[in-house]
Amino acid sequence: MTRLKSCIATFLHCFFIGSLYIISQLPKKLRPSWLFCGFIFIVFSFLTFWVCLSFYAPPPYEMLPGPVKVMVHKGTSIGQIGSILVEKGVISSGADFVLVARIMKLDRKIKAGRYVFEYRLPAIPAVKSLVYGGETSVNITIPEGFNIYEIARVLEDSLEINSQEFINVATDSLFVASLGIPGKTAEGFLFPNTYNLIPDMNPQKIIELMFKTLKMALPEHYEARAESLGLTVLELFTLASIVEKEGKHKEELPIIASVYLNRLKLGMKLQADPTVLYGLKVFNRAPTYADLEKDTPYNTYKYKGLPPGPICNPGLSAIMATLYPASTNYLYFVRREGGWHTFSTSVEEHTKNVINYRKREYRLPQRK
Numbered sequence: 628m629t630r631l632k633s634c635i636a637t638f639l640h641c642f643f644i645g646s647l648y649i650i651s652q653l654p655k656k657l658r659p660s661w662l663f664c665g666f667i668f669i670v671f672s673f674l675t676f677w678v679c680l681s682f683y684a685p686p687p688y689e690m691l692p693g694p695v696k697v698m699v700h701k702g703t704s705i706g707q708i709g710s711i712l713v714e715k716g717v718i719s720s721g722a723d724f725v726l727v728a729r730i731m732k733l734d735r736k737i738k739a740g741r742y743v744f745e746y747r748l749p750a751i752p753a754v755k756s757l758v759y760g761g762e763t764s765v766n767i768t769i770p771e772g773f774n775i776y777e778i779a780r781v782l783e784d785s786l787e788i789n790s791q792e793f794i795n796v797a798t799d800s801l802f803v804a805s806l807g808i809p810g811k812t813a814e815g816f817l818f819p820n821t822y823n824l825i826p827d828m829n830p831q832k833i834i835e836l837m838f839k840t841l842k843m844a845l846p847e848h849y850e851a852r853a854e855s856l857g858l859t860v861l862e863l864f865t866l867a868s869i870v871e872k873e874g875k876h877k878e879e880l881p882i883i884a885s886v887y888l889n890r891l892k893l894g895m896k897l898q899a900d901p902t903v904l905y906g907l908k909v910f911n912r913a914p915t916y917a918d919l920e921k922d923t924p925y926n927t928y929k930y931k932g933l934p935p936g937p938i939c940n941p942g943l944s945a946i947m948a949t950l951y952p953a954s955t956n957y958l959y960f961v962r963r964e965g966g967w968h969t970f971s972t973s974v975e976e977h978t979k980n981v982i983n984y985r986k987r988e989y990r991l992p993q994r995k
Contacts (some may be wrong), residue, residue, distance in 0.1 A: 694744070696742070697743075705725050705729070708757070716747065717748060744756075772940070774910070793834075815861075815868050856952075867941040868938045877948075879968055881953040884945075898927055903919060
């Protein structure tokens with residue numbers, strides 16, 4: 628392809644030089660004016676440029692491996708945009724992109740927003756696609772039970788917000804206190820919901836929005852209700868986060884909440900697996916026996932009472948289940964198939980339930 632490009636460019640150049648030579652050999656009366664020669668020179672120069680550019684560009688409709696998201700922020704230079712597009716595989720040459728944008732006088736007309744590309748593009752259509760404008764806002768869903776680390780990953784994937792920057796802001800105690808969040812971090816107070824976010828929103832604005840949404844969703848007298856249960860607001864959301872991580876079915880959430888409240892009243896250790904994993908910053912797997920022995924403030928197998936703060940961001944169902952738990956004497960539960968639980972009031976009964984579950988689990992076909 629490079630040789631073909633060079634041959635065509637050389638041909639056009641030689642054709643132009645040869646034409647000038649022939650014109651110079653003509654009698655003066657037959658020679659065209661220098662103005663006409665200048666016009667021919669400009670035409671051939673641009674023709675040579677566009678031929679080279681078109682051959683240098685990738686095929687117009689070459690499919691990318693998958694949709695490529697590109698975020699263009701306000702103030703991003705045309706050179707930076709070109710580099711991003713090259714890095715993402717949308718175009719092959721940042722220099723061509725910049726040159727085309729400036730020749731077409733479109734370099735100052737590119738609009739901020741989120742763009743999604745499905746094909747590799749030559750320079751001209753790539754520039755034009757950014758002039759027409761991308762998405763000015765993006766719908767992002769934060770699932771119930773996500774912690775700040777998982778939220779940071781979602782925001783980085785969707786808005787290209789630096790995940791570590793989001794985590795730093797969410798764990799900045801001074802910033803968190805300025806919002807009125809009772810904990811040392813924003814963990815537990817970022818309401819799971821679908822948000823319509825502007826691409827240029829910074830982590831501070833997003834956290835503030837999620838906390839405001841939480842306050843709007845809470846019942847009016849939730850603080851008084853928490854106090855009647857012997858819980859501070861921070862303890863309420865800490866317990867709700869544990870209930871969120873333990874329960875898969877909403878019908879069981881009030882029962883799970885009652886188990887932990889009963890254990891707290893009796894001074895028993897909570898022995899909640901999700902707290903152990905959060906203390907180790909390990910997610911999406913069951914704890915091992917070795918994990919249970921590791922010493923972190925979140926290890927509720929080692930320490931009585933609630934952990935220092937929430938371990939995830941609970942949804943409204945888990946919060947309401949904690950505010951209004953079921954009236955039970957249960958102290959134990961074991962997970963069984965389908966994410967449901969079997970509850971018990973004594974350690975002997977609980978041990979039998981665990982043995983029975985393990986027998987059933989052993990008989991289940993193993994996934995390959």
